[in-house]
Amino acid sequence: SDHQLTYPASPDLMDWASYYPAYISPQAAPEEPHGHDETRTKSLSKHVTVADIGCGFGGLLVALAPKLPDELLVGMEIRTQVTEFVQDRIKALRNQNADSGLYQNIACLRANTMKFLPNFFKRGQLSKIFLCFPDPHFKARKHKARIVSLTLNSEYAFAMKPGGIVYTITDVEDLHKWMVKHFEDHPSFRRVGEEQEAEDECVKTMMVETEEGKKVERNKGEKFVACFRRLEDPPWP
Ligand code: SAM
Numbered sequence: 001s002d003h004q005l006t007y008p009a010s011p012d013l014m015d016w017a018s019y020y021p022a023y024i025s026p027q028a029a030p031e032e033p034h035g036h037d038e039t040r041t042k043s044l045s046k047h048v049t050v051a052d053i054g055c056g057f058g059g060l061l062v063a064l065a066p067k068l069p070d071e072l073l074v075g076m077e078i079r080t081q082v083t084e085f086v087q088d089r090i091k092a093l094r095n096q097n098a099d100s101g102l103y104q105n106i107a108c109l110r111a112n113t114m115k116f117l118p119n120f121f122k123r124g125q126l127s128k129i130f131l132c133f134p135d136p137h138f139k140a141r142k143h144k145a146r147i148v149s150l151t152l153n154s155e156y157a158f159a160m161k162p163g164g165i166v167y168t169i170t171d172v173e174d175l176h177k178w179m180v181k182h183f184e185d186h187p188s189f190r191r192v193g194e195e196q197e198a199e200d201e202c203v204k205t206m207m208v209e210t211e212e213g214k215k216v217e218r219n220k221g222e223k224f225v226a227c228f229r230r231l232e233d234p235p236w237p
Contacts, residue, residue, distance in 0.1 A: 007116040014120055017042035020072055022104035048072040051121070052130040053113045053147060056211055058086035060132060061106045062093065063209035067201060075108040083110040114147060121159040128202065129156055129166045131179070133212035136172040148179045150186065157188035160230040165192065169206055169225050171216040176224035183228040192227040203227065
C-alpha cells in the first residue's frame with residue numbers, strides 16, 4: 001500500500017540520475033561551492049519525456065527504447081515485484097548491449113500514478129504518455145479506480161507539453177468509450193485523426209509489444225486504440 005511507496009516531495013528532488021546513469025550531466029558532477037548538499041540531486045543532460053503508466057512487465061519500454069533513442073522513457077508500476085522484474089530486465093539488456101549503449105534510455109520505477117504523478121513531473125515535461133490496457137474496473141462502483149477521469153486527465157494535461165500525445169489501448173470496448181469520452185470532454189485534449197494515428201510508429205509498437213496486448217492477440221481479442229493531442233492553453237484574458 002501507499003505507506004511503503006517512496007516518491008519525491010517535488011520533481012526537483014527526484015533522483016533521476018540513479019535510473020539513467022549514462023545521462024548524468026558532467027557539469028553537475030564534482031565539487032559544489034557550498035559543500036555537500038543533501039537535497040541536491042545529480043542532474044541529467046536531458047529530462048524524461050515519455051511515461052508508460054502502469055507499464056506492467058515492460059514490453060513497450062523495451063520495444064520503444066531503440067525507436068526513441070533521443071528520449072528518456074520511464075515505466076511506472078504499482079506492483080513491487082513487477083517493478084523489480086522490469087528493473088532486472090533493463091539491467092540485463094544494458095549489460096548485453098554495453099557496446100552499443102542501447103537501453104540506457106529506459107527505466108522503471110514503483111509509483112501509484114493515481115496519487116503522485118505531479119511529484120515526478122514538472123509542468124509540460126512529457127511529450128508522450130502511454131495508457132496501455134489499463135485495469136478495466138468493470139463495475140460502476142469501481143469506475144473511480146480507473147486511471148482515466150476528469151481529474152486524472154488534468155494531471156496528465158499538466159505534465160504534458162502542448163502538442164504531446166496520450167496513447168490509449170484496451171481490449172474492453174466499454175473502457176475504450178470511457179477513455180474517449182473523458183479525453184474528448186477535457187478542454188486540454190483533442191482526439192487525433194485516424195490517418196495520423198495509423199502513421200504513428202508508436203501506435204504500431206503499442207499494438208503489438210505490450211505483454212497484455214500479446215495476450216489479447218493469442219486470444220484473438222479486439223484492440224481499441226485512441227490517441228489525444230495536448231492542446232495549447234488558451235491565452236489569459
Ligand atoms: N501496460 C501493461 C501492458 O499493456 O502489458 C500492463 C497492463 S496491466 C492490465 C495494468 C497494470 O497497471 C498492472 O501492472 C497494474 O499493476 C498497473 N497499475 C494499476 N494501477 C496503477 C497505479 N495506480 N499506478 C501505477 N500502476 C498501476
